[in-house]
Structures are given as structure tokens and as C-alpha cells.
Amino acid sequence: MADDIILSASGLTKEFKGFIAVDGVDLRVRRGSIHALIGPNGAGKTTCFNLLTKFLTPTRGTITYNGRDITQRKPADIARLGLIRSFQISAVFPHMSVLENVRIALQRERNDSFAFWRSQSTLDSLNGRAHDLVQAVGLIEFIDSLAGELSYGRKRALEIATTLALDPELMLLDEPMAGMAADDVDRITQLIRRVSKNRTVLMVEHNLSVVSTLSDVITVLARGKVLAEGDYATVSKDPRVLEAYIGAHP
Amino acid sequence: MSDEAESVGAGATLDVEPVGAEAILSDRAARGKSLHMAIFAGLAVLLLIAPFLMYPFFLMKLLCFALFASAFNLLLGYGGLLSFGHAAYFGMASYVSAHAAKVWGLSPELAILAGMVTAAGLGLLFGALAIRRQGIYFAMVTLAFAQMIYFFALQAPFTGGEDGIQGVPRGHLFGIIDLSNAMTFYYVVAVVFLLGILLIYRIIHSPFGQVLKAIRDNEPRAISLGYRADHYKLAVFVLSATLSGLAGGMKAIVVQLASLTDVYWAMSGEVVLMTLLGGMGTIFGPMVGAAIIITMQNYLASLGAWVTVAQGVVFVVAVLMFREGIVGVVSKWLKKPL
Numbered sequence: 001m002a003d004d005i006i007l008s009a010s011g012l013t014k015e016f017k018g019f020i021a022v023d024g025v026d027l028r029v030r031r032g033s034i035h036a037l038i039g040p041n042g043a044g045k046t047t048c049f050n051l052l053t054k055f056l057t058p059t060r061g062t063i064t065y066n067g068r069d070i071t072q073r074k075p076a077d078i079a080r081l082g083l084i085r086s087f088q089i090s091a092v093f094p095h096m097s098v099l100e101n102v103r104i105a106l107q108r109e110r111n112d113s114f115a116f117w118r119s120q121s122t123l124d125s126l127n128g129r130a131h132d133l134v135q136a137v138g139l140i141e142f143i144d145s146l147a148g149e150l151s152y153g154r155k156r157a158l159e160i161a162t163t164l165a166l167d168p169e170l171m172l173l174d175e176p177m178a179g180m181a182a183d184d185v186d187r188i189t190q191l192i193r194r195v196s197k198n199r200t201v202l203m204v205e206h207n208l209s210v211v212s213t214l215s216d217v218i219t220v221l222a223r224g225k226v227l228a229e230g231d232y233a234t235v236s237k238d239p240r241v242l243e244a245y246i247g248a249h250p
Numbered sequence: 251m252s253d254e255a256e257s258v259g260a261g262a263t264l265d266v267e268p269v270g271a272e273a274i275l276s277d278r279a280a281r282g283k284s285l286h287m288a289i290f291a292g293l294a295v296l297l298l299i300a301p302f303l304m305y306p307f308f309l310m311k312l313l314c315f316a317l318f319a320s321a322f323n324l325l326l327g328y329g330g331l332l333s334f335g336h337a338a339y340f341g342m343a344s345y346v347s348a349h350a351a352k353v354w355g356l357s358p359e360l361a362i363l364a365g366m367v368t369a370a371g372l373g374l375l376f377g378a379l380a381i382r383r384q385g386i387y388f389a390m391v392t393l394a395f396a397q398m399i400y401f402f403a404l405q406a407p408f409t410g411g412e413d414g415i416q417g418v419p420r421g422h423l424f425g426i427i428d429l430s431n432a433m434t435f436y437y438v439v440a441v442v443f444l445l446g447i448l449l450i451y452r453i454i455h456s457p458f459g460q461v462l463k464a465i466r467d468n469e470p471r472a473i474s475l476g477y478r479a480d481h482y483k484l485a486v487f488v489l490s491a492t493l494s495g496l497a498g499g500m501k502a503i504v505v506q507l508a509s510l511t512d513v514y515w516a517m518s519g520e521v522v523l524m525t526l527l528g529g530m531g532t533i534f535g536p537m538v539g540a541a542i543i544i545t546m547q548n549y550l551a552s553l554g555a556w557v558t559v560a561q562g563v564v565f566v567v568a569v570l571m572f573r574e575g576i577v578g579v580v581s582k583w584l585k586k587p588l
Contacts, residue, residue, distance in 0.1 A: 053474070079476035091471035093464045104464045105475050107457060113477070114485060116458035117449075123457055166475060 006031040006170055006200050007052065012061035014047055021047040023224035034201045036211045039221035040244055045204045046088065048221065049174050053085040054078050084168035088175045090155040094148025098139055101147050101158055102130040105165035130165070137161040137191060153184030157191065164195055173203035177210055189214060220244070282586060289534060290448070297440040306436040312544045313443040314501035319524040319536035320450050321493030327531030328454050329486040330466035334389040335396025336494055336521050338376070339369040341513025342399055343495030348415040348508035349408055358421050358429060362499035369495020370488055377487030381480055396518055403513045414509030418502055439500060446496060451533055453489060462486055523561070527568050529575025532588050538577050
């Protein structure tokens, strides 16, 4: 059962000058699942997320990925272990073309990224794979456009294509639907469902209908602590969750 | 769901045909490249005929500064790092090359190489410390290190203090080619300049350059993709310092003088000015900026201290009229990177 868990955190705590944003969170992400982290504003979701991806250093607690303690690792190093994150604000490289954005991710495994004397035409061998990924997220018409010129929803799609290029074992998506139009939400939902085959997804998300349709497991955070955990049916009926969200006393 | 409806406008479906996208892309890239190659060819022709139209000594000095500005632009325009202490690498290389040629009696190419190695070493040391900070703090740290080099140059016995190192011999290139002939020397400098610029062009258009651009565009994202951003920043810092050293060493042999002017903070400011005036993040901008500034200094020399005022006016006008710099604006018109 133990090796069924791809990512786990125990006693994860982050204090900012007297304010405890994340307070002793225990989290176990099952391999192959879509796991959602939800909670009202200020619940510590994003802080928790940044801790897991090492963009913040935890005050206390340990993080284990594939049985390996990664608490002290650097962000670039855990990315190399197959744990790739996205960002709340769409993270593309605005002055590079859509193809180049995806290719920059594919380029890493070539181990020639310090080769300043080599022509970048050596990277053209990656164009085929980059092309397929761009096509898979429906951006083929824009393959030649600068990423900065894409609409918001398409930037998110591009970001997912870039993340997928690394073939991550575990994808961490930080509010993939934030600020998105309804059409885009549907498109990205389907995209996430499709790409989650053969990999694990952990996401922070506000949009409850997305969470309800996508996720296998939901962890509800409130005031830095885990409030409830389970599938949507269980969690949505939990009185403590209802209270945290709408302040109701059933 | 709405995928089908969207597909008309957005091509959102997954089974859309490639629309010849690969062909379009390679076509565009090829056109950009052929334009650059045409400009390089034009530049080569210009370099070839220039000494018949202008004073070779002036041209050589100009080329040294054009190379310096291009090396600086590699760091600022493509690495996104504003160093305010590039005079340290330019100036220190100038001193070491002058000393190597005059005191050690090395041939010019070895003297310049000694200057480059010095600049690379300094770049590695200062760069490793400076990249720990971002933005204005990075600029201040580089400035502080450059000032340390300035005071070192002022105090160290081999630099000649206020006098500098004068009467640097031009010597024989590879021990054979006599550089005391102005035309011969000019063409040697022109070739080194062109090779330097082509190397910078290659660095920008290499797998390394791609990662560099990604880090400049969005550093956290590049890190999240597994790139150790600091290593790339340090690498480009050292490359930029080394090429600045090449420019500085060559300049010492050209003007036969290494002086405090080369390591002074005003020199660091001047190279920023050249780069911004010509167009930061463009390939040909910095050399245009350097040409304008050096030409002004040369032909307005009779104005004395007013040269600085004239430079200031040019800079203010440039910032107000075309913020992307001269080549930056042209590039925008043509909708092509230059």
C-alpha cells in the first residue's frame, strides 16, 4: 500500500513572521489519481502548493516523493525528478513562439543546454514532438505566434503542453481555471482528464464544478489545516466543510 | 463540449490538420536568418571599404567599442541582467594586455588573450557573487566590484596610476604580421570584430541562448521546468565579461594606452548608453549606438566638456522619441528581429 503513494507530506508547516499559513498538514497523493486541494480564500492552498514544489521552504515537516525525502531539494532538482508544476498566473515565455515554448521543455533532456557554440538548428530535431504536443492542446494554428500574444485560455493550454513535454510523473496545477472563460474551462477540463492518464495530478482549484467532475480525492484546507478528505460526495456533505465555505451551522 | 463550436475560431479540436505549420515556421526562421546574414555581408563590405573613407585609427577604436557594447548587450539584452560595472572587465583586460605587450614583450594576440583570461576570471568571481541578487541590487553589486577594480588600478604599481600604461607596442601578430602598418592593423581588428560579433550571434541562437531567453522571459517557469537558472546566468556573465575583455585588450593595443578612463564607472555608464541608444536586445543595435557615441566624442572633441552635454541631449531625445533604441524601432517597423 505504501508504494502506492507518490507524494506525501507530514506535519508540513509554514510560518511567516508569527502568522502560520500552513499548520501541520498531512497529505498523501495516490499514484494515478487526480487529487484536488480546495478551501476558502486564505486557507493556505497556494502556500501549501509552493511548499510541495519547493518554491517555499517549510518551517517544519517533511515531503516525500516516490519514497525519497525531497524536503531539502531545490526547485530545479525536483523538476528533474519528474514533479512539474504550473503557476497561478499563466507561465509562458512571452517573447518566444508557441513552438519554442514547448521545445524549451523538450530541450532539457538533451543535456546540451550550455552549448553556446552550437547552432540552435540542432534543436529542429525536436520540432516534430513539439508539434504533436502543440496539436494535442489545440494550438496548432498558433504554433508560430509569440506566446505573449495568445489569449488567456490559450496561454494556459500552452502551459500544459509545455508541462507535458517533460512527461511528468506528477503534475501540480495551481488553479488551472483561474480567470478563464466558460468555454476555456471546458476545454482545459477535458485536457486535464486526457493527460492525467498514466500520471498523477495534484491541483489547487476554486471552481467546484471542475473539482467535482475531475478529482478522485479532495482535500479541504481551512486556516492552514486539513479539514476533510475524501471524494466529492463525502466532502461536500461534511458539515465542517459547509461551515468553512458558507459559514452555515447545520 | 464546446470544443466543436470553438474549433472554427480557435482550432481547438485535436484532429486538426497541421495546416503546413512546420513549413510556415521554418520559412519564417529562414527569412529572419537570411536577413541577418545579408546584414552581416553588408557589414563585411562596409568594413572592407571603410578605411578608404575614414581614418583607420578612428575606425579601429570604434570597432573596439562596438564589440564592447555588443558583449554588454549579450548580458543585458539576452540575459536580462543589467551590470553597471562592465568597465572592470574592459579596463582590467586593457591593463593586462598593455602590460603583457609592453613589459613581458608578448605578441599582440597573446597579450589580448591574457587580457581576456583576466576578464573571464573576474567575471566568474564577481558574477558568482552578483547573480545572488536581482534587479537594482544586482546592478549595485556589479558597480561596487567595478569600483574596487578602479581603486586597485589606481593603487597597483604596474598600472602606472594616473599616467596609465603608455607607449604600448603594437608588435607583430603571431610574430610575423607587422601591425605598425595602419591598414594591416585595421583589417586584423576588423576580422576580430566580425568574428566576435558572429560568436555573439551564435551564442544568442544556440541551445544555450534559447534557455537564456526563457530565463529572461520567466525565470520561475524556467526553474520549474528543471533549469538551474543561476548556472545559466553565471555562464552568460562570464561570456559577456570575456568578450568585453577581448574588446578592452584590443583597444589597449590599438590606442597604445591603458588608462584609468577604461576602468572608471563612467565607462560602465557609457556602454549602457551605447546599448540603449542603439537598441538593447537587438543584434545590431549596440554597434550602431557605439558608432554614434564614439563619432560624437571624436568630432565634437573641440567642444571640450560640452561633449557630455551633447551626449546627454542625444540620450534624452532617444529615450523620448524611440525607447527601443534606433535599431529597436527599425526592427519594429520591419516586424523582424534585427
